Amino acid sequence: MKKPDLSKLVPLGAQPRKQLAAIFGAIIIAFIWSLRVPFTIVREYHRCTKDLKIGINAVMAGYSYLSADGLYGFYIVAGLMALLAVWNYASHFIGSRADYLMRRLPARLELHRRCLTLPFVGIALSLILSVVLDLAYRAIYTSLLNKLSLI
């Protein structure tokens, strides 16, 4: 299968694979960081079941308290993507004024496509993942809360 030509999605001279590796690396780190949310929920569930079993009244802490800053990593990644976009534009001013060439192209969106596509993909992936994981972690929390009410 022919590999897609990613070089058209970054400023001329930039390495698309490097930018993609940085984006996915940051998203993976944010995902690993977010795993503390389900771990915290499960730990809280075990604490409550232990207390209930010895007759102490126990209530699971709220989801927002347990999830705390677990999903912040994705927002930080989204912020870093905005910085990547700024860097992509700024790279046209380093060592020359290549922006003069890009702004003279008949293709109106060429400069913006090269500067914004990958940061936008990074932001979209981060935000979508944060929503999906939030829903998944909420589902875990709700199921354990229901399980706890049966004890």
Add this chain to the structure above:
Amino acid sequence: MLELHDISKHYGFTRALDSVSLSVGPGELVGLFGENGAGKTTLMKSILGLIPHSGEVTLDGEPVTRKNIERFSFATSQHSFFPVLTAEDHRDFYASHFRGFRDKRYKALMEFFGLPRIKALSRLSAGQQNQFEVIMALSQGADYILMDEPFAGNDIFNREDFYKVLLGILEPNETIILSTHLIEEVENFVTRAVLIKKGKLVGDRQTSDLEDSGTTLMGYVKETYSYEPDRVSRALDRLTGEEGEK
């Protein structure tokens, strides 16, 4: 026909261009002269729409937009290429974006200057970088070629040869607007001299008219700029006088 109507530009409180109006027809070789800070670069950038300005720039009656922008090319001493890329990378990029890209001319000029094709441009000398900038402006396939101090840093032999080559390769419809301080060198190259001073157009003459009246281009520039011939001797007198007093 390139027409500039009442172009003005301010940088803060500084007036860089003051109601400049000018028409440049196909095939003209226009020299744009003026002291540092006179507004030559600002005028070129205004033509290309690279900076916001008031007034109107039209090309054959149409405003300059993405539809007709490829009819302009631009060689600037600030360089508009990508330093990490090679000449060949640029050739491919230009060819894919500018329909009229002149590959034959590109190859001939690269050969003329003896520039390496597969070496990052950042590794070329300043003079070679200028040459490459000019080559791309000439090869883009534009009707109006704007050059802003293109030969700063080039030796005189390269410059002289280049003017000769340029005169040989230019087609009748190709127009050059060349901003330079090297007035005497371009005397035999330009067909029209446009003078700008403190953002205002202060002179506009055909070089053939100057020849007919027995005036040199340099003479015309000095006259228009109210050049004081005794300026240097007066300054030296003052300086040496001060030394003597001490």
